[in-house]
Amino acid sequence: MPKEEVKAQSEPIIEVRDLVGGYEETVILDGVSFDIRRGEIFSILGGSGCGKTTLLRYIVGLLEPFSGDVLIKGRSIVNADEKELDEIRRSFGVMYQSGALFGSMTVMENLALQLEEFSNLPREAIELICLGKLKLVGLEGSEDLMPAELSGGMIKRVAIARAMVFDAEIIFLDEPSAGLDPITSAEIDELIKSLSRLLGITFVLVTHELESILNVSDRVIVLDKSKKGIVETGDPRQLKEHSKNQFVHNFFNRKPG
């Protein structure tokens, strides 16, 4: 069966239900609902300030919504107590926009940090896991380098490897192409696709990069600030060609709104 059909039939791994949220009195997202299926590469799109990063913060449990729920593998991250939250968080990894490596630590030390803190594994096992993850992102032999010695693309790769140290089933990437030239950005797209194919990881991306969206995403949601929510959901290539929604059409065809 083609991969697309397998994904179309797979169960939701993330369910966002009637989510309402924002900052203080201001509602940014007003009744947002959608599912992300196991194994798909899913992108959250929309213009600046429409709430993409805010939505990501709700999904990973960094913010508490005004109302509504987020289920990860069927478990509510909104109503979870600390212990459950820790368990749910083990199933996913997050890469923030800057890559956020510790500058004074080697690549290996950056990767090992969370395993040292949150597992009882011996040093040798931690190193083996980290070396395996580095190999998966194409950075074999880089374990002793310092972040200052890495290119922008290598920093993203290390950050993706770090998001995988607990064998995450879901990886969230906030602007994976930010600050990269088009060729390096395309290489990161290929890495995401190959990790999805090889390991069945579900990827959730927040991105502006149209080319990258069309290249990697199986499905997208498009948020519109004026609607405080989703205006369309679907295959980005289909939306680019056939969307009847003016905002979505303009977004995909680079036309000012």
Ligand SMILES: Nc1ncnc2c1ncn2[C@@H]1O[C@H](COP(=O)(O)OP(=O)(O)OP(=O)(O)O)[C@@H](O)[C@H]1O
């Ligand atoms: N900590 C905060 N406190 C108050 N308002 C915030 C905070 N963070 C974001 N906002 C506001 O919420 C709205 C949505 O912001 P958010 O960063 O989620 O949008 P975005 O779609 O990710 O934007 P961009 O593409 O520019 O990164 C914006 O109007 C922003 O100014």
